[in-house]
Amino acid sequence: MADHDLSRLKIDRSAAAAGVRIRPRRRWLRYAVIALVLLALVGIGVRLAGPQAVQTATVTSAYPTQNFTLLNATGYVVPQRKAAVASKAQGRLEWLGVLEGSRVKKDEIIARLESxxxxxxxxxxxxxxxxxxxxxxxxxxxxxxxxxxxxxxxxxxxxxxxxxxxxxxxxxxxxxxxxxxxxxxxxxxxxxxxxxxxxxxxxQTVVRAPFDGVVLIKHANVGDNITPFSAAADTKGAIVTIADMETLEVEADVAESNIAKIRAGQPCELLLDALPGLRMAGQVSRIVPTVDRSKATVLVKVRFVDRDARVLPDMSAKIAFLSHAASAKDRQPVVAVQPAAVVTRDGGRQLAYVVRDGRAHEVQVMTGDKLGELVAVQGVKPGDVLVLSPGDKLSDGDRITVAKP
CATH class of the missing domain: 1.10.287.470 (Helix hairpin bin)
Structure with missing residues (x-):
């Protein structure tokens, strides 16, 4: 019985050696699993992290004429020939044959007084x-x-x-x-x-149109007393105002410090606020040889080379004074964006990131000529919102938020 108990107390050397050899392998396996779990957690953390704050720029349309525009000015469309038509005689207006917008020919009867x-x-x-x-x-x-x-x-x-x-x-x-x-x-x-x-x-009781034109304003109605040479109460001086639409031009006040950039006959490009999609060719007709002291400006008149029936007097207009005449290609719009919205990656590929549904979507683009502060670009369309100055950490599909400027 004593021998049996003593045998149980004997150390098994082979088992101890085997245990020593097995334990380091389990330790390294445990470390590998922990590392994989940590990497997974880091990846999940990156995915679950908040969206990147970025600034954006909108793709727009630009015109090549911006590259050779010397000066920009604003003005208004005015008719060179305009008349307030009245009768030399005095009397009650008996008949009026025109309304606002009526087209008249020279010497056409437009009104009659009692005679x-x-x-x-x-x-x-x-x-x-x-x-x-x-x-x-x-x-x-x-x-x-x-x-x-x-x-x-x-x-x-x-x-x-x-x-x-x-x-x-x-x-x-x-x-x-x-x-x-x-x-x-x-x-x-x-x-x-x-x-x-x-x-x-x-x-003289018959009122005739002095030239071909369009009635702009109707001042009197049938029954009104017409007294063109006095200011009696309840009377009218002029009957209608007529303008020759063939003589429409744009008048603009140009600062005297910039007047050296303008010359008679200089090509221009005209853009009307009422017709934003229409850019018309113009030419400097004349420069009024006097300076407005109060504003330090010189009046410049630009005639229309291209005419459009939709152009009306008193429309506001923008004038671009060009260094040379614009070709038909120069007057066609091109897609443009700020240069900072385009980056070069992966062996010279030009990329832009379009913002859609709160994410940045990678788009391959191709840049062209500079248009002022913009650059021509292909691969996006006007109205697209692009990430401005995208960093190296921005990837396709990343969540983003637009940072306040």
């Missing part, structure tokens, strides 16, 4: 002509009779068949008849002049 009084005067003047003409006919007949009587008296005075007194009376009668004829002719001329005056007065 019964001047028409009556004209009729009276014409009657006076007829009276003078009838008087002339009577005096001519009297002259003819006096001439015959004088001729007879000249024959009879030689043989003393009539007295000298009778001969002198015949001669005086002839002279008087001839003077009466001349007086009647002068009366006819006077009556005709009076008739022309009355006719002009009648014509």
């Amino acid at each position: 019964k009084d001047v028409a009556a005067s004209f009729a009276q003047a014409q009657a006076q002509i007829q009276v003078a003409q009838a008087s002339l006919a009577l005096q001519q007949a009297e002259l003819k009779d006096a001439e015959v009587n004088l001729r007879r008296s000249k024959i009879l005075i030689v043989p003393n068949a009539i007295s000298r007194t009778e001969y002198d009376a015949a001669a005086a009668r002839f002279d008087k008849a001839r003077a009466s004829v001349n007086s009647s002719r002068a009366s006819i001329a006077s009556a005709q002049a009076n008739a022309r005056v009355a006719e002009v007065a009648v014509e």
Whole structure:
């Protein structure tokens, strides 16, 4: 029994050696598992981390003319030929044949004033002509009779068949008849002049268009009293305002410090606020040779080379004064963005990151010419929002948030 117990207390050397050899392997395996778990936790932490804060820039459209624009200015469209049309006569407006926007031709009748009084005067003047003409006919007949009587008296005075007194009376009668004829002719001329005056007065009650144009403003209505040369109460001076739309141009005030950059005949590009998609060619028509002291500006007038029926007076316009004329290609828009939105990675590939649904999506792009502070780019479209200055840590699909400037 004692021997049996003592044998149980004997140390097994082989088992101890085996244990020593097995324990280091388990330790390294345990370390590897821990490292893998830590890496997984780091990856999950990165994925679960908050979105990166970035700044963004919007893709826009730009024009190549920006590269050779010397100066920009703002102004307004004005007609070179414009008139407030009124009648020289005074009276009540009887008929108006135009409205705002009506197109009229030169000498076309657009309005009439009441003309019964001047028409009556004209009729009276014409009657006076007829009276003078009838008087002339009577005096001519009297002259003819006096001439015959004088001729007879000249024959009879030689043989003393009539007295000298009778001969002198015949001669005086002839002279008087001839003077009466001349007086009647002068009366006819006077009556005709009076008739022309009355006719002009009648014509002045008819208002005609002074040139081809469009009615901009209607100042009076039928029934209004027109008094162009006074300011009486409840009266109108002008009836309508007409502008020649073929003479539209843009006027702009240019600072006198920049006037050296502008010359007559210089090519321009015109952009109207009312027609943002339309860029029209223009040319400097003239520079008004005076300076506005209060504003230190010079008035520059630019005519339209390209015309559009939608251009109206008083529209606001932007003028780009160019160093040379723009070609048709230069006037076509191109896609552009800030250069900082494009990065070069992976062996020279140009990339941009489009912001959609709170994530950055990698897009391959190709840059072109510089357009002022922008650069032409292909691969994105106007309106896309790109990450500005994306860092090396930004990858495709990363969550982002737009940082406040």
